[in-house]
Amino acid sequence: MLQKNRLSDYNRGQLETLRMVRRHLDTLPQAQRRVLQEKIAEYLAFRSDLDAFLQEHFSSVCTFTCYTSHRSACCSREGIITFFADVVINGLQSTEADLDTLQQVLQGSQDEDQCVYLSANGCRWRVRPIVCAMFLCDRAVKTIFENRSPLQSRWEELCRRRLLFTWPDRPVLFDELESFFIDLGCNSPLMYLHNSPGLLRVKQKSRIG
Numbered sequence: 001m002l003q004k005n006r007l008s009d010y011n012r013g014q015l016e017t018l019r020m021v022r023r024h025l026d027t028l029p030q031a032q033r034r035v036l037q038e039k040i041a042e043y044l045a046f047r048s049d050l051d052a053f054l055q056e057h058f059s060s061v062c063t064f065t066c067y068t069s070h071r072s073a074c075c076s077r078e079g080i081i082t083f084f085a086d087v088v089i090n091g092l093q094s095t096e097a098d099l100d101t102l103q104q105v106l107q108g109s110q111d112e113d114q115c116v117y118l119s120a121n122g123c124r125w126r127v128r129p130i131v132c133a134m135f136l137c138d139r140a141v142k143t144i145f146e147n148r149s150p151l152q153s154r155w156e157e158l159c160r161r162r163l164l165f166t167w168p169d170r171p172v173l174f175d176e177l178e179s180f181f182i183d184l185g186c187n188s189p190l191m192y193l194h195n196s197p198g199l200l201r202v203k204q205k206s207r208i209g
């Protein structure tokens with residue numbers, strides 16, 4: 001396994017964003033922190049339904065092929081997409097010790113063959129990034145959904161629910177959380193809903209429509 005000590009651009013962006021979010025969450029008045037917790041409550045309910053679905057229907061396949069070896073296809077590379085809102089939501093749901101650990105691994109030596117957040121016990125995030133949480137490999141999809149269309153319909157419903165929080169063709173939580181921190185003077189390469197040309201076009205089109 002190749003190890004490197006130099007901070008990659010990817011990890012630098014992650015580290016700076018994590019530090020920024022922590023700094024602001026630590027100094028926010030309690031009332032504003034409560035407002036943020038209320039804002040994310042519906043999303044957390046969605047994540048709980050998602051976890052229950054995956055646990056019920058995918059754990060048999062995924063435990064055998066991935067979890068026992070502590071890696072899945074999405075964890076086996078550096079550079080998984082994390083949204084700014086993922087960092088905020090995880091920050092709100094984590095302890096200081098959890099966040100210290102994330103900071104330490106981002107600053108430590110890196111294994112090029114796997115995600116920086118992967119530990120021997122799995123992912124170090126309390127609320128994993130949404131892209132990871134909804135990643136299903138082709139093998140699992142084929143094994144679980146084949147000839148089981150009601151199950152596939154339930155998965156598609158979860159995919160639709162995800163968009164209600166993340167896809168900015170209407171006001172969505174992920175955009176709102178970026179705006180909240182932008183108003184505090186923050187800027188991050190993970191603010192895709194404010195910086196990605198594709199997502200900006202989605203916003204633009206929905207305004208025109």
Ligand code: SF4
Nearest residue numbers: 075115117118123132
């Ligand atoms: S953040 Fe966690 S779930 Fe996502 S790729 Fe890294 S270790 Fe895997």
